[in-house]
Amino acid sequence: xxxxxxxxxxxxxxxxHRLDPRVKFVLALAFILTCAxxxxxxxxxxxxxFATILAIEILSTLGVGYVLKRAILxxxxxxxxxxxxxxxxxxxxxxxxxxxxxxxxxLPGLVRFLSIALKSWLSVQAAIVLAASTPFPExxxxxxxxxxxxxxxxxxxxxxxxxxxxxxxxxxxNRARAARSGNSGQPGIKAGGDLAWRARVTGxxxxxxxxxxxxxxxxxxxxxxxxxxxxxxxxxxxPAITSANWxxxxxxLVILGVLLSLxxxxxx
Amino acid sequence: MHIPDGFLSVAVSVFLWIVSxxxxxxxxxxxxxxxxxxxxxxMGVLAAAIFAxxxxxxxxxxxxxxxxxxxxxxxxxLGPWAAxxxxxxxxxxxxxxxxxxxxxxxxxxxxxxxIVGVAVAYMAYHTxxxxxxxxxxxxxxxxxxxxxxxxxxxxxxVALQLALSNTSxxxxxxxxxxxxxxxxxxxxxxxxxxxxxxxxxxxxxxVEAGEAGPIKGSLVWVAGLLIALVLAIASPLASAxxxxxxxxxGQLGFLDAARSSRSQIIPDYAFPGVSNTALATxxxxxxxxxxxxxxALAVGYARRSVRRSERRSERRDHQVSSK
Amino acid sequence: MHHSIEIEHLSYSYPDGHLALQDxxxxxxxxEKVALVGxxxxxxxxxxxxxxxxxxxxxxxxVCGLEVSPATLGRVRAMVGLIFQSPDDQxxxxxxxxxxxxxxxxxxxxxxxxxxxxxxxxxAVHMSAYARRVSHHLSMGEKKRIAIATVLSxxxxxxxxxxxxxxxxxxxxxxxxxxxxxxxxxxxxxxHDMRMVRELFPRMVILDEGRVAADGPxxxxxxxxxLLEAHGLERT
Numbered sequence: 001x002x003x004x005x006x007x008x009x010x011x012x013x014x015x016x017h018r019l020d021p022r023v024k025f026v027l028a029l030a031f032i033l034t035c036a037x038x039x040x041x042x043x044x045x046x047x048x049x050f051a052t053i054l055a056i057e058i059l060s061t062l063g064v065g066y067v068l069k070r071a072i073l074x075x076x077x078x079x080x081x082x083x084x085x086x087x088x089x090x091x092x093x094x095x096x097x098x099x100x101x102x103x104x105x106x107l108p109g110l111v112r113f114l115s116i117a118l119k120s121w122l123s124v125q126a127a128i129v130l131a132a133s134t135p136f137p138e139x140x141x142x143x144x145x146x147x148x149x150x151x152x153x154x155x156x157x158x159x160x161x162x163x164x165x166x167x168x169x170x171x172x173x174n175r176a177r178a179a180r181s182g183n184s185g186q187p188g189i190k191a192g193g194d195l196a197w198r199a200r201v202t203g204x205x206x207x208x209x210x211x212x213x214x215x216x217x218x219x220x221x222x223x224x225x226x227x228x229x230x231x232x233x234x235x236x237x238x239p240a241i242t243s244a245n246w247x248x249x250x251x252x253l254v255i256l257g258v259l260l261s262l263x264x265x266x267x268x
Numbered sequence: 269m270h271i272p273d274g275f276l277s278v279a280v281s282v283f284l285w286i287v288s289x290x291x292x293x294x295x296x297x298x299x300x301x302x303x304x305x306x307x308x309x310x311m312g313v314l315a316a317a318i319f320a321x322x323x324x325x326x327x328x329x330x331x332x333x334x335x336x337x338x339x340x341x342x343x344x345x346l347g348p349w350a351a352x353x354x355x356x357x358x359x360x361x362x363x364x365x366x367x368x369x370x371x372x373x374x375x376x377x378x379x380x381x382x383i384v385g386v387a388v389a390y391m392a393y394h395t396x397x398x399x400x401x402x403x404x405x406x407x408x409x410x411x412x413x414x415x416x417x418x419x420x421x422x423x424x425x426v427a428l429q430l431a432l433s434n435t436s437x438x439x440x441x442x443x444x445x446x447x448x449x450x451x452x453x454x455x456x457x458x459x460x461x462x463x464x465x466x467x468x469x470x471x472x473x474x475v476e477a478g479e480a481g482p483i484k485g486s487l488v489w490v491a492g493l494l495i496a497l498v499l500a501i502a503s504p505l506a507s508a509x510x511x512x513x514x515x516x517x518g519q520l521g522f523l524d525a526a527r528s529s530r531s532q533i534i535p536d537y538a539f540p541g542v543s544n545t546a547l548a549t550x551x552x553x554x555x556x557x558x559x560x561x562x563x564a565l566a567v568g569y570a571r572r573s574v575r576r577s578e579r580r581s582e583r584r585d586h587q588v589s590s591k
Numbered sequence: 592m593h594h595s596i597e598i599e600h601l602s603y604s605y606p607d608g609h610l611a612l613q614d615x616x617x618x619x620x621x622x623e624k625v626a627l628v629g630x631x632x633x634x635x636x637x638x639x640x641x642x643x644x645x646x647x648x649x650x651x652x653x654v655c656g657l658e659v660s661p662a663t664l665g666r667v668r669a670m671v672g673l674i675f676q677s678p679d680d681q682x683x684x685x686x687x688x689x690x691x692x693x694x695x696x697x698x699x700x701x702x703x704x705x706x707x708x709x710x711x712x713x714x715a716v717h718m719s720a721y722a723r724r725v726s727h728h729l730s731m732g733e734k735k736r737i738a739i740a741t742v743l744s745x746x747x748x749x750x751x752x753x754x755x756x757x758x759x760x761x762x763x764x765x766x767x768x769x770x771x772x773x774x775x776x777x778x779x780x781x782x783h784d785m786r787m788v789r790e791l792f793p794r795m796v797i798l799d800e801g802r803v804a805a806d807g808p809x810x811x812x813x814x815x816x817x818l819l820e821a822h823g824l825e826r827t
Contacts, residue, residue, distance in 0.1 A: 008365055029372070032273050032372050033278075035273070035274065036274065036278050036281070036372055037278055073367060074272040077272050077275065080275065080430060080435065081436055083436060083441075084434070084435065087437045116435060117274075119273070119274035120272050123272070123273035123274050123370060123372070124272060124273065124367050124370070127364070127367050128367055130364075131365050131366075149293070151300065151307065152353075152356075152357075154312070155307075155357055156312070156361060157312070158309060158311075158313060158316075159311075159312040159313070159319070159357050159358075161316075162313050162316040163319055163361075166313075166316045167319070167320045167323060169320065169679075170321065170323040170324055171323070172675065172677065173324060173680050174323070174324060175640070175645050175675070176675055176681040178668070179643055179672075179742075180668070180694040180697065180742065180745065181665070181668055182665055182668035182694065182698055182745055183665025183669055184669055184699065185666055189699040190699050191697060191698050192697065193696055193697050198326040198327060200459070200461060200465065201683070201684070201693065202325065202326040202334075202336075202462060203336075203459040203460060203462015203463040203465065204462045204463065204465065204466040204683050204684050205324050205683040206321045206336055206341070206459060206463045207464070207465070207470070208466060208679070209317055209324070210317050210341070210463065210467070211466075211467060211470055211471055211474070211727065212679060213314055213320075214310075214313075217309045217313035218309075220309040220313060221306050221310065224305075231307070231308075465685050466683075466685045468685070470727040471727070
């Protein structure tokens with residue numbers, strides 16, 4: 001029983017899939033940065049940004065529905081920003097009466113809240129397209145190109161390799177516990193144990209997982225050493241970025257720059 | 269606790285990125301020195317274990333479940349710097365691959381879970397173990413409190429960052445985060461204790477190995493204490509911003525009817541013009557932490573180079589005398 | 592008198608679309624010992640996971656007269672003891688005693704009863720002296736026995752095993768087979784170990800590509816070399 005669903009990469013042959021991962025990585029970050037820098041209330045620019053990411057989603061053949069569905073995951077956090085519609089001072093937009101309570105929603109507060117929600121939604125779409133259109137090994141290449149230390153990238157790589165193995169073990173631990181979680185059926189006796197006991201049992205499972213991982217890492221180390229590993233991470237030099245990709249990178253950055261400049265005209 | 273993109277201001281995001289890069293960079297060097305070639309396989313696989321460990325859950329009530337974050341456990345078993353690397357890996361992959369936390373906000377998330385969580389847990393654990401003088405209860409109480417604090421203080425950190433970014437009013441975000449995570453922290457504490465109990469019987473040596481000597485760990489200990497103090501003091505101050513709560517109170521008609529009890533809704537601090545001062549205090553606190561970090565780092569380096577040169581001169585003396 | 596296990600027209604597809612079980616029907620009477628054999632990927636483990644409700648597919652699964660459904664999971668798990676292939680995934684408590692006690696403790700039984708059950712279960716697997724040992728340090732054979740004990744302490748009616756002899760050296764295998772022979776419970780074991788099947792399991796069910804290819808007396812089926820080879824099995 002394998003946990004396939006953990007890997008978000010969906011293979012395909014679209015233009016987006018074929019882009020150099022370094023370019024995709026930088027553009028995704030640039031898009032998110034542009035969203036962050038765009039002031040609140042610059043609605044036309046938000047629409048343009050959405051059009052941009054939507055175009056990319058369509059080009060990627062990942063399925064707009066798929067991307068938008070995954071984007072909902074970040075939504076619950078929006079509640080954290082909800083209070084500012086009441087607490088930001090400014091022109092009154094709506095007065096709510098709930099029973100004997102009266103709450104005032106201010107216009108600047110509403111603008112700010114919607115801007116945050118939109119920016120967050122746009123950013124997460126960019127991240128989803130990046131992860132779904134780029135196999136993980138290529139993302140590691142992108143990280144190296146952006147000057148993330150080679151040692152850290154190597155750690156990420158190994159983590160990824162063993163993530164699924166260990167996630168499988170965690171799943172089996174959960175199942176083994178479920179298999180022994182029965183109900184005696186005797187009247188007056190409640191099954192389940194108390195909360196503290198359940199938490200401690202879970203801790204035991206975590207300790208078990210951790211210990212096996214630790215000992216496994218030892219075996220992996222020995223295997224690496226047997227193949228000549230000496231602590232230094234050596235890899236083949238990265239291939240040059242093709243001119244087509246440079247063009248895409250440039251075009252992308254220019255578009256984002258233009259959108260950002262526009263936003264300062266509209267923003268509050 | 270993973271903050272998505274769009275909720276933190278660019279200034280806060282960039283600031284925390286810089287802090288995280290500095291700390292993680294140092295952690296890489298430190299762990300490289302301590303573990304040598306074992307660094308990559310060990311950190312990688314253990315990061316996978318923490319990630320997978322977060323999938324283990326236990327039923328709380330009405331369909332909700334609790335599970336592990338892991339900063340305290342990693343810190344206790346691996347020492348603070350390795351724990352920083354492990355948690356950084358977990359949080360980074362969660363953001364990049366699973367969109368659990370944003371990419372621009374990743375610096376903040378690494379800071380909150382991988383640095384604050386680890387430092388505070390380390391400080392609490394070692395303090396309690398020293399207090400217990402090696403007796404068993406030190407392990408379990410230390411583990412519990414370290415885990416609880418790692419969650420609670422990280423949550424405070426998140427709340428302050430949201431407040432500084434003007435995304436959430438401080439006097440709602442801070443109590444809300446602190447309150448909810450006080451409960452979540454209990455779950456983390458219990459799981460951590462359970463894990464330590466298992467490991468104590470199965471591999472006692474691993475549990476003991478995480479104990480760094482007093483000098484090696486003091487930088488982190490001091491940082492952990494300061495972070496906890498700063499956040500503990502800054503949070504109620506920030507919470508005391510009267511603007512938000514007062515507006516609502518006024519609208520709800522409470523303000524006039526109960527002027528005398530306003531001091532109960534909004535704690536009264538001695539500072540006049542509390543809101544601005546509160547913000548200034550938080551900023552000062554964070555800058556202060558950085559300064560202390562920097563000083564402690566410098567002191568740590570100085571101590572090590574002093575010891576190194578002492579050892580070198582010792583060896584020279586030995587060579588001279590043995591001739 | 593109800594059947595211990597009654598599976599009717601069970602079908603199951605994994606989330607990724609792979610059809611693991613197709614219209615499987617199987618009944619096992621109380622006290623019967625049945626071996627489930629077939630090549631890797633046949634669906635043996637998948638079928639087993641339906642018996643205590645970890646997976647649920649189309650069709651019906653009844654255990655000891657009780658239909659397996661979300662409402663009955665608690666009772667089902669008390670009546671069907673599932674032992675997985677890797678003991679490391681099942682021994683998650685600090686000591687052997689804790690692991691064997693988990694089942695009864697979860698059920699909320701009083702401490703005296705729990706201790707009695709642990710003693711009985713460890714005795715049944717001939718590991719009474721191991722109560723205070725650390726599971727992690729035991730050998731594979733010892734861990735497999737303890738894993739059986741963790742389930743016996745719940746006093747199930749049916750024992751279901753996934754590859755019980757996998758990974759064991761000849762001596763441990765021999766003693767495990769002897770142990771399984773001693774237990775009076777209804778038993779279903781998924782296995783590749785054809786020699787053990789001959790010894791312990793009078794009835795054999797061949798599963799291949801999610802379907803029941805054959806279901807009959809072991810002695811008879813074992814002589815049908817063509818049938819065995821057609822489903823990736825060897826005559827022993």
